[in-house]
Structure formats: structure tokens, C-alpha cells
Amino acid sequence: MSTQLPEAVAAWAADPENQQGADLLRAQGAAAERERLAPQHEAALAAARAEGVAAGAAAERDRAAGVRAQGVPGFEALVETLASDGKTSPAEAAMAICAAMREQASAAATANAAGAPAPVPFAAAPSVSEGARDPSDVDPKVLARRIRELQAADPSLSLLAANAQAKESLGIS
Numbered sequence: 001m002s003t004q005l006p007e008a009v010a011a012w013a014a015d016p017e018n019q020q021g022a023d024l025l026r027a028q029g030a031a032a033e034r035e036r037l038a039p040q041h042e043a044a045l046a047a048a049r050a051e052g053v054a055a056g057a058a059a060e061r062d063r064a065a066g067v068r069a070q071g072v073p074g075f076e077a078l079v080e081t082l083a084s085d086g087k088t089s090p091a092e093a094a095m096a097i098c099a100a101m102r103e104q105a106s107a108a109a110t111a112n113a114a115g116a117p118a119p120v121p122f123a124a125a126p127s128v129s130e131g132a133r134d135p136s137d138v139d140p141k142v143l144a145r146r147i148r149e150l151q152a153a154d155p156s157l158s159l160l161a162a163n164a165q166a167k168e169s170l171g172i173s
Contacts, residue, residue, distance in 0.1 A: 066090030072097055074104075138172055146170060 067083040070093045078100055082088040088096070146166040151157050157165075 060086065063089065067093040070094045070097055072101065075100055138170055143167070143170065143172075 064083040067088055067090050068079055070090055071079040075097050078097060079093065082093045082096060143163075143166055146169060147159070147162045150162040150165050151159070
């Protein structure tokens with residue numbers, strides 16, 4: 001039965017639908033291979049480890065430089081925090097900076113709105129005085145006749161003055 005268990009585990013891990021099992025076997029296999037080869041190839045293992053550390057350090061420097069390249073004046077502290085956290089990508093930093101800018105603009109708009117003077121009310125529409133008629137109710141021929149009558153009675157009366165007097169006499173506002 002003990003020989004069947006490793007075969008069953010191997011079958012379970014080899015199943016393409018079982019990603020967790022495949023990852024487990026790969027990790028165990030890599031660890032076993034590393035332990036087996038370590039004593040024979042210590043120099044190569046140390047060189048590979050140093051190369052990996054150097055590549056990781058270069059990737060981290062590039063990541064931090066990419067985050068710092070997203071910097072915007074006024075948000076230097078946020079950029080430095082994101083650059084030094086060791087996990088934020090340049091794209092994530094750009095999104096975080098944009099979110100901080102939106103938040104700052106919103107806060108400024110709220111503060112400006114709170115300190116703004118009250119809006120000036122609209123002026124009331126002029127009211128039509130009692131007894132005045134709507135100009136559209138008057139026949140234009142009646143108005144023209146009244147203007148001619150006023151000018152005939154006083155030849156020195158201008159057309160503008162006669163028009164104003166005619167409207168007043170007809171009760172037009």
C-alpha cells in the first residue's frame with residue numbers, strides 16, 4: 001500500500017486540471033534537485049544565486065525609478081512612499097497619484113464652495129401696472145392712427161414722442 005500512495009500522489013499532481021498539485025511537485029522536485037546538486041556545484045550555485053540577487057536588485061531599481069518618474073509636483077511624499085514600498089508598479093503609482101490629485105481637487109472645491117459668498121438673487125420681472133394693456137392686444141392700425149392724430153395736432157412733435165404719447169393714451173405698457 002505504501003508504494004501505491006506515491007503513485008497516487010504523482011497521478012494526482014500530474015493531472016493537468018490540478019494546478020496546485022503540479023506546483024507542489026515542481027517545488028519539491030526543484031528543492032530535491034538543488035539539495036542533490038549543491039555539494040557538487042557550490043561555485044555554480046553561488047554564482048547563480050549572486051546573478052539572481054543582482055537581477056532582483058536591478059529590477060527593484062528599475063521599478064523604483066519608474067515609480068519616481070510618475071512624480072507630480074506637490075505629491076513627492078506619496079511618490080517616495082510608493083517607490084520605497086517594494087511592491088507598487090509604475091502603473092499602480094500613476095493611478096494612486098491620480099486618485100490623490102482627484103481627492104485634493106475635490107477637497108479644494110468643497111472648501112471653496114463653503115467659503116463662497118451667497119449667490120445674488122435674480123431680479124424680479126417688472127410687473128405690468130394695473131389698467132395697462134398688453135401691446136399685442138392693440139391693433140397696429142389704431143396705434144398708427146393715434147400717432148397721426150397727435151402729430152397733426154402738434155406738428156413739432158417727433159415720431160418717437162408721438163409714439164410714446166399714443167401708447168400712454170391707449171393704455172399700453
